[in-house]
Amino acid sequence: MSSADARTAVGSARTRIEGPLKLTGAARYSMDNLPPGTLYAVLVGATVASGSVVTIDVAEAKAVAGVVSVLTGEDLPPLGPVLEFPGAPVKKPMEGDQIHFEGQAVAIVLAETLEAAEEARPLVSVAYAAEPVVLPGAGERQFLGAPDGDGTVWWPYGQPFARGDSAAALESAPVRFAASYVQPSRHHNPIETSGTLASWDGDRLTLWDSIQASMLLPPMFASVFGIDPADVHVIAPFTGGGFGCKGFWMHQLLAVAAAKAVGRPVKLHLRRGDQYNATGFQPLMTQRVELGADAEGHLQVYRHRVANITGMVETYLEAATEVKALYECPVIDTAQEIERVTVGMPSPMRCPNEGPGLWALESAINELAHEVGIDPLELRLRNYAEKDPLTGRPWSSKKLREAYAEGAELFGWHGRPRGGRRDGNWLIGTGMASAVGGTMRMPGTARVRLRSDGSVLIETDVQDIGTGLQTLLTQIAADEIGVPIDNIDVAWGDSALPTTGPIYGSSTMHTGSAVALACRELRRELAALSSLADPIEAVRAAGVEEVVGERTSQLPGGVEVDHDGGSTGFSMRTFGASFVEVAVDPMLGLVRLRRAVGSYSVGRIINPKTARSQMLGSFAWGWGKATMEASELDPTTARWLSKDLAGVHIPVNADIPGDITINFVDEYDHHASPIGAKGIGEFGSVGIDAAVAEAVFDAVGVRIRELPITPKRLLDALA
């Protein structure tokens, strides 16, 4: 195969290369490891959400046969500074006696067997001086990031934005619409709970961790334990679902500290119930959207206020106002607050920022369309933003118009029956919403080796969270080098490999781009050695064992991260639209998804098979958010009411029909990355809630503005 005709790998529906490992049980997740001498750890969490620890009596727990140690704060080695990462907690664990949220770790049981550790855990006797909890609605509110310098900007998203006089514009608008939208706290609920296995050898630390961002750990543990980051070895090839909750959290630090304290490897696999307080959640949010438009539905003013809960000491801002670039609008006014309550730290969750924001904005747009008497899709087209409405910059690439048109065609939007067609006991309704996503870019690094036997090895420290990333890397390399794709393998999931960006989403952009650049460097090296066109013939003719390329995909200005285009002069976003048909049983309050279409303008698709899976999966998340998912706080104790998968509803197979069509508009974004791709990871989940709420309205004529749309809410609204 010559290099010229080999360039068909990108865009082909390659099957996952790691499939055989996952399908036979051979894929090793962090908790599948067991070095000799490993102790099993179980955390003891605070049973009160506010107050202080008075005494901890570990005697009875220590007396359990097989228990080696029960560690409290004073048993831990001295801990150096915890580094600050966006969306990660900073308060050191088991330091001081103050309790800020339920489940905050107060002790660690270490035992020779898991059974002994579990037996001893409830025997750790902790006396608390409980203090009143602070519940949502009663917490202190804090305005974040005022443009005049008041408040603090916690991260680049969610900063206030104001252009024009929104009060005056709302006053004078011919059509006004305002409503508040609520979404509950929800947990990530990955099927693999987080786990850390830590093993010290002198000052060298080996970690097997369930993580989406292994590059965080060497600098973190170097800081906390005063060692060289090069002596922190992280092994994390497979992560059993992340969805935003597997970055840095305190259980990781505690496992490492415990292993140091007892001088043996420590395996801490969070119990399902512990996960609810250990790795964040998407916070309860209230949003108010006010729109003003002319009689034809052209937006004149858009005002958006957001408040989310966060912890008493840890701050997380859910940047829902980042949807403000979706529509052309002369007057825009957005701002956010946090509210401090006695819960743990919230965290990003599939999909943060625009996920919550579009629930409010797209619901309001649907309601405005109804008020003005225009089809919801037509209203969106009338307010189409040809350039970034915030900055005036051109889009790096935007084919939302095509995404709308193709999605509407696939769904049969324009010919759809309206308003509660009956099918037995069910009333049928349809709805739609737009999607917009931010583009957070980071550098990635990869090394590529072409050996004289014709094989290619890509080396980069990514984790596999299920996006198909390794397969995509082989596709990119096949086209870049011009070798058969079956010659290409990937080494990943080990910090001895080149350090790359986090695997939160958009990782194809950073590491895929790095692979492309490394391959181009490899080709240049090869060209210097041989004039033969075929790379395999060339490497053989050169008489070398291998040719290597290693590159980092840098961002303009050499920054560590840029948002929505950074200093490129372009505005970078992803776009799309969802169309849903639901069935509502008005007697029972049931809602069922019948069929759906998701249509997306998200840059070049490297692998349509894995991309479809990614979008289908996040579509199901959107359905879960719309109709079932909620984590409830006990109204007297501020403890999560259900900390198990039996009491928390998440979608099961029976909830998700086969008739969901995923459509990608043909697109290549030359500015976003060297491979034309943008991030799609969680994008299929955004806007589904608003489309579903519209479809429910179409079916039964009531608006539900608080998620999830449960039978009780529906029946109350219909009563």
Add this chain to the structure above:
Amino acid sequence: MSRDTQIREQPKTHEVRIRVNGEERVTEVEARTSLLDWLREAIGLTGTKKGCNEGACGSCTVLVDGRRMNACMILVVQCEGSAVTTVEGLAGPDGELHPVQRAFSACDAYQCGYCTPGQLISAVACIEEGHTGSEEEVREWMSGNLCRCSAYPQITAAVMMAAEELGR
């Protein structure tokens, strides 16, 4: 408040004969040891995954005497004389993948892969039970296995594909 701090005795162990993926084993276990923890921590068959440890997620599904069960909800001592099949036992002795494994690959019926061993075992049983008459039936009978990546439509398609290949 002080309590009596008697040393709690090491629990007694019991001899259990159990066949795992065709291999006869005789093991000494505590009565409280679950089949899941024993498979994973004692004999190193880590393909079976722990998701919730309370029978809610299905990620530890194994076949016990041909029936699909949550390994976290069974004690090893209950398995005396039983035959257990885990994901490691699905492929043929020469490594040839089971039709259900091949169908999962073809349909991209998994993402992170953590629930996949349980889904595969459940799918084998679902087909054997004859619950593959329609997509709706498969969705219902595969709903004991949660997939948070939500590969549900692909899982359903894979079960239908494998059922057809297996003549069900």
